[in-house]
Amino acid sequence: MTRASWRTRIGFILAAVGSAVGIGNVWRFPWLTAENGGAAFLLLYLLFVVLVGVPGLLGEFVIGRRARSDPIGAFAKLGGRNWRPMGGIALLASVVVLSFYSVVGGWVLRYLLGSATGAYFDAPQQFFAAIDYGLGAVGFHIVFLLLTAAVVYAGVDRGIELATTVMVPGIIVLLVGLAAWAGSLPNAAGGYSFYLSVDWGYLQANFVDVAAAAAGQALFTLSVGAGVMLTYASYLDEDRSLAADGTIIAGLNTLVGLLAGLVIFPVLFSLGVPPGQGGPGALFISLAGAFADLPYSRVIGVTFFGVVTLAALSSAISLFEVPVAYLVDEWGVSRPWATAGVGTLFLATGSIAALSQSLFTLLADTVANLALTVGLLGVLLFDGWVLGRVALAEYESGAGRLARALGRPWLYAIAVVLPVFLAFTGLSSVTTTLGVSVPAVGLLVGAVLAVGVAIAALRRPESVF
Ligand code: PFF
Numbered sequence: 001m002t003r004a005s006w007r008t009r010i011g012f013i014l015a016a017v018g019s020a021v022g023i024g025n026v027w028r029f030p031w032l033t034a035e036n037g038g039a040a041f042l043l044l045y046l047l048f049v050v051l052v053g054v055p056g057l058l059g060e061f062v063i064g065r066r067a068r069s070d071p072i073g074a075f076a077k078l079g080g081r082n083w084r085p086m087g088g089i090a091l092l093a094s095v096v097v098l099s100f101y102s103v104v105g106g107w108v109l110r111y112l113l114g115s116a117t118g119a120y121f122d123a124p125q126q127f128f129a130a131i132d133y134g135l136g137a138v139g140f141h142i143v144f145l146l147l148t149a150a151v152v153y154a155g156v157d158r159g160i161e162l163a164t165t166v167m168v169p170g171i172i173v174l175l176v177g178l179a180a181w182a183g184s185l186p187n188a189a190g191g192y193s194f195y196l197s198v199d200w201g202y203l204q205a206n207f208v209d210v211a212a213a214a215a216g217q218a219l220f221t222l223s224v225g226a227g228v229m230l231t232y233a234s235y236l237d238e239d240r241s242l243a244a245d246g247t248i249i250a251g252l253n254t255l256v257g258l259l260a261g262l263v264i265f266p267v268l269f270s271l272g273v274p275p276g277q278g279g280p281g282a283l284f285i286s287l288a289g290a291f292a293d294l295p296y297s298r299v300i301g302v303t304f305f306g307v308v309t310l311a312a313l314s315s316a317i318s319l320f321e322v323p324v325a326y327l328v329d330e331w332g333v334s335r336p337w338a339t340a341g342v343g344t345l346f347l348a349t350g351s352i353a354a355l356s357q358s359l360f361t362l363l364a365d366t367v368a369n370l371a372l373t374v375g376l377l378g379v380l381l382f383d384g385w386v387l388g389r390v391a392l393a394e395y396e397s398g399a400g401r402l403a404r405a406l407g408r409p410w411l412y413a414i415a416v417v418l419p420v421f422l423a424f425t426g427l428s429s430v431t432t433t434l435g436v437s438v439p440a441v442g443l444l445v446g447a448v449l450a451v452g453v454a455i456a457a458l459r460r461p462e463s464v465f
Contacts, residue, residue: 005157005236029343041214065234090383091326092371096363106143108305111301168252169316171311179259228318300386380419388411
């Protein structure tokens, strides 16, 4: 049986954008921005997308396109059987993320319906409290999962490519319309100035926390660490410039994040709702409340939550595809059976997250971050220290002149700089939870890694450095 592949280059790009653009852009990003001092966060986030996110994304692309296989198979093919667990971590990360992601997808569907019927208009606070966890949440998580599974079932080109080619432009057009509408609200300017002006004092006082949050978001939003981008690149059959594709993908993804902020902050400010209070659920509550108080609430609500539904679905599809690819590639299972099997798995794991708030929070906050960080670390170290020249050659294949010139700095960055950085930010999120001093731990990890890297460099003279 021939392996699935994308029909067009633009199809691949839009599928990857669909994965990147998700609840993270319209929900997590504005919420983190509000919580971390507005534009101070935005600035660091943009920096990290360029310096960390895109190089990491390319790290996955290179492995996927070279091996043309699912994450576990890819590591084994290129590095030997001992590397399989590294792919396994990425696969596990995709399972962890989708397990809570599809619960949020269910909430979004609920809000979409609620916008059409006006169910939350009178009491937005109570509405969220009534739907967040429990049997209702399980039901809507299952509906969301079924929609996701239907697209994956239809195949890479006839399912994922077709669906995302319609969904991604739809998301952008609707968001532009909403942003234009939001700009006409009274006191929209207050929202813009909160969103777009940098508070240097805040940034200085909270640098480590803001940086860790921005770095985490830069990785989460580009869907790296879970083998999603690796798997998508494995369906490429022509060597075009991965660097160019990666840049376009990151650019469009950032555009959607910025646009979402241009909708959300004017809406909140025009009604005097303080952003950034009360955690992740707050955005659902305050935004829904704001829509309810504005003219044309139903149209606005349906449009907004329609955008979020499309964004959530196109990301969930990519996460679902990772274990499906594994079953198809490694075990020779047919796509329909693989879809059914993986669907059953998510039915169970998502339902548990939909029933238990503490499990949901554990998955969404700690485990997902950790799994994505370790997953990405594996990719980067593998590219830099195991593949070395092979990774560089794959990166260069199809690349233009500018991209080629950046090849060596890229490899150096992902082999040395990014792992140290990731270890630092990953640890700092753990230590923040535990209340340990971050700089001390970070320096220690940095030193250990630097020594490790130096030893590795001496022992591998055939590597590119
Ligand atoms: N990038 C998605 C978002 O921003 O919502 C979330 C995501 C999808 C994270 C796929 C990780 C992943 F592998």
